[in-house]
Amino acid sequence: MLTGSADPGVLAAGAATMKSFDVESLRLEGVETLQVFCETRRADAEAFLPPALHPTLPPALTWTAHRVNESPWGPFSMAHCRIECRSGLRQRGFLRGGFVDNPEAAAGLSEGWGYALAPGQVDLQAGYHETRLRVEASGAQVLDLSLEDPAVLRPQDTHFVASMNLAHTPNGLRLVQVEAEFEVERAERGRPQLRGFDAEGWHCPGLEPTHPVAALLARGAVTLPALRFVCRPDVLAFTGSEKVGGAN
Template identity: 40%
Template sequence: MLVGAVVDAEAARRGLAERFGFRTFAGEVELARAYDATRLRVVRNGSVWLSLAIRAPQRLGGTDTQFVSSLHPAQTPRGFRLVQVDVEHAVHRAERGPIEIESFDAAAFGEARIRPSYPLPGVVGRADVSIRPIRYVCRADVLAFEGTESVAAG
């Protein structure tokens, strides 16, 4: 679930916000790759929102990565909904390794209650990404069986 995202390309940021209802912020996203680690730093208005490293990255094959559809909270013309986002990826290069979080400002992203506590692997790479048209949204106040709504193509 996406709570907030910093995007360094204004057209992409606007598109994600306007077409998909994502909570986006303009800022700087710095990715530095080296043989022993990949570092990510996210900065907005001079404040570091996120700094992390993926240590000892291991090369993956293009078909070894899988990204699944996901639900994201968004304000829509129908009101607040969970939006199903289907994404296609053509992965050209990918690496995986353990994440070491150096700093994380959960409140800046929009949810101060987030506390990273379980070690997870990170994946970094190069890919062509296509976000498919939205097909379904779901009311968050009822069970998915009752609250799933089809979105007409258009």
């Protein structure tokens, strides 16, 4: 089995800080989600993951953006980039970087679920022939991609994987497992078009997207759940997993 080779201490630069694991689940209604799956260079397979996680073959990343109209923090849009991976037997995405346009949402998502999100403009525009995502930070564009020629899918055809967010926690530096639940009402799949990606801006210097595979646009409720597990980043999940919160 290939395992990640990145130094967790280096990966932790800019990681979120969580004071406790006792977060209540949060249901967000009417969320518009764009997710784009893209293969990356084979040589990148292990370099961007901590030793706890295994790369997929071929290695891949996903960009995911949410436009949320109602939340305890008001409306917000966020986008994040994850490396697709396995934690033990499970499919996961390792969060490398993200942006959000609402400081209160940034704080809430960081403290509650370990999302490290920098301030940025996240512009997700869904249309009938194209959905476009543009992300800008510090005056520079860090992502520009689109879903083109959408075709309707059934809600049950969609697939989302849980996130592993590296954060400073009461247990130390840990991968926080966020098993977001999607209740999809409408879904479309289209051809992904990647126009620009600043890997360094997403804390992935050197990462090369090579082959965009599919873009998915979904509308429906998203629930950020109470936390159940965290995992040490330096050892495999079989030995490094820890129950937290309401896990039994």
